[in-house]
Amino acid sequence: MTPRFQPPTWLNRQIIAQIVLVILFLALCAWISVQPNPFDAASLPPPPAEETPGAPNPTQLMLNATAFQVEIEENRDQTLGIVFGGIMLVGLIVASTLLVIGKK
Numbered sequence: 001m002t003p004r005f006q007p008p009t010w011l012n013r014q015i016i017a018q019i020v021l022v023i024l025f026l027a028l029c030a031w032i033s034v035q036p037n038p039f040d041a042a043s044l045p046p047p048p049a050e051e052t053p054g055a056p057n058p059t060q061l062m063l064n065a066t067a068f069q070v071e072i073e074e075n076r077d078q079t080l081g082i083v084f085g086g087i088m089l090v091g092l093i094v095a096s097t098l099l100v101i102g103k104k
Contacts, residue, residue, distance in 0.1 A: 014099045021092060028088075037077065 017099055
């Protein structure tokens with residue numbers, strides 16, 4: 001009878017957990033990259049000719065705008081990506097720390 005399969009000595013729970021986390025992170029990144037952009041203006045139909053809006057009033061726009069409003073609205077996807085990436089990194093650090101603490 002052949003002996004039962006023994007994994008290599010370097011392959012322990014921590015290594016397996018880290019590999020699983022990396023695979024999940026890469027799968028989530030791939031899934032997000034194929035999602036349609038909900039803020040893509042190119043997919044919106046143009047307004048009818050008789051309902052074309054007039055030019056915006058610059059004075060009114062300056063009264064309603066904050067310092068970061070235009071930049072945030074133009075880069076909304078990048079902002080969400082940075083926040084999501086930061087959360088994922090913090091989660092990875094916390095999970096790795098807990099695995100090391102549990103190992104000792």
